[in-house]
Amino acid sequence: MTLNILCTNDDGYLSLGxxxxxRAATSLGDVVTVxxxxxxxxxxxxxxxxxxxxxxxxxxxxxxVDGTPTDCVIVAVNSLLSERPxxxxxxxxxxxxxxxxxxYSGTVAAAMEATVIGIPAVxxxxxxxxxxxxxxxxxxxxxxxxxxxxxxxxxxDTLFNVNFPAIDPGEVQGIRITSLGRRRYxxxxxxxxxxSGKEYxxxxxxxxxxxxxxxSDFKAIDDGFISVTPLHLDLTNYGLLEDVQAWNxxx
Numbered sequence: 001m002t003l004n005i006l007c008t009n010d011d012g013y014l015s016l017g018x019x020x021x022x023r024a025a026t027s028l029g030d031v032v033t034v035x036x037x038x039x040x041x042x043x044x045x046x047x048x049x050x051x052x053x054x055x056x057x058x059x060x061x062x063x064x065v066d067g068t069p070t071d072c073v074i075v076a077v078n079s080l081l082s083e084r085p086x087x088x089x090x091x092x093x094x095x096x097x098x099x100x101x102x103x104y105s106g107t108v109a110a111a112m113e114a115t116v117i118g119i120p121a122v123x124x125x126x127x128x129x130x131x132x133x134x135x136x137x138x139x140x141x142x143x144x145x146x147x148x149x150x151x152x153x154x155x156x157d158t159l160f161n162v163n164f165p166a167i168d169p170g171e172v173q174g175i176r177i178t179s180l181g182r183r184r185y186x187x188x189x190x191x192x193x194x195x196s197g198k199e200y201x202x203x204x205x206x207x208x209x210x211x212x213x214x215x216s217d218f219k220a221i222d223d224g225f226i227s228v229t230p231l232h233l234d235l236t237n238y239g240l241l242e243d244v245q246a247w248n249x250x251x
Contacts, residue, residue: 003029003149006076006085006114010040010069010093010106013062016131017092021124024142025089028149032085034063034076036106041095043068043106045113055080069110077117087149088114091124092141094131096163098217099183099210102231111159115233120154127221128166137164140172144226147175157234163217163227176220178227181212 005025009018013035025031048067053075056064063080065072073088090110097105111121124141126134141164148160165172188206193199210218220227 003086004081004083005029005031006073006081006088006119007031007033008035008069008072008076008088008090008110010036010043010090010110012036012038012040013058013064015094017094017126017134018062020135020138020141021089021092024138024145027142028145029086032063032076032081033061034065034072034080036069036072037064037066040068040106041093042104043070043109044104045070045109047071047074069106070113073110073113073117077114077119085114085119088119088121089124089145090114090121091126091162092134092137092164093123093125094134095125095129096127096221097123097125097161098127098163098221098227098229099181099212101183102161102180108159108161108231111161112231112233115157115159121159122148122162123159124162124164126164126166130166133166134164136169140164140169140226144175144228148228155230158230158232161217161227161229161231163221163229165221165224165226167224171224172226173224174226175228176215176223176225178217178220178229179213179215180229180231181210181216181218183218184209184211 007022046068048071053067090107093107102108108123111123114121186207190202217227
């Protein structure tokens with residue numbers, strides 16, 4: 001049976017990464033791409049609620065939505081597609097999505113929305129600074145997706161977050177199954193004044209430090225491996241439930 005694959009991203013329909021993902025996914029099934037009309041990085045799971053969404057078809061047949069990655073998945077599944085997708089793939093993101101990045105990432109959010117509505121999903125990111133270089137990982141993307149799909153049904157309420165090291169594909173050491181590392185930014189806000197003299201605050205940049213176990217995603221990338229992290233929708237800290245219940249909170 002041919003797979004029906006929904007392809008989306010957060011870098012916009014013109015990004016190099018979504019082209020790589022489309023071509024890789026085409027080797028696995030029939031692909032329909034529904035993507036934002038512009039850069040939507042760090043939009044997380046945000047929805048467009050206060051104005052209607054507009055759709056159009058680009059010259060290469062991609063459906064373009066003037067909304068967030070989450071919007072794209074919702075519109076595709078509930079309005080645009082005649083058949084429910086068998087798989088949703090999101091990316092390939094221009095930059096890594098490791099550690100706490102998964103809480104902010106539009107790439108991961110699109111895959112998460114698909115998971116919420118019961119569609120198996122994979123988010124894919126490339127951990128380099130120069131998007132044009134990620135075009136070399138097209139074959140790796142296809143192989144990793146094929147490997148994941150060959151293992152049978154996806155675990156319930158789970159998506160896979162995949163990061164590719166920014167090295168020559170021939171130098172990739174393999175695949176590691178990883179946990180999320182922990183990331184800390186320092187000096188990540190720039191303060192300045194615009195030409196009219198008004199103060200502004202610009203979030204971004206700064207120094208990044210990582211910590212985590214030998215099984216962390218960032219460690220796998222540093223060692224030249226592809227990182228595959230299973231992410232679960234349930235954020236409950238089950239290890240603390242009994243302890244917190246013992247607090248006997250009352251009003």
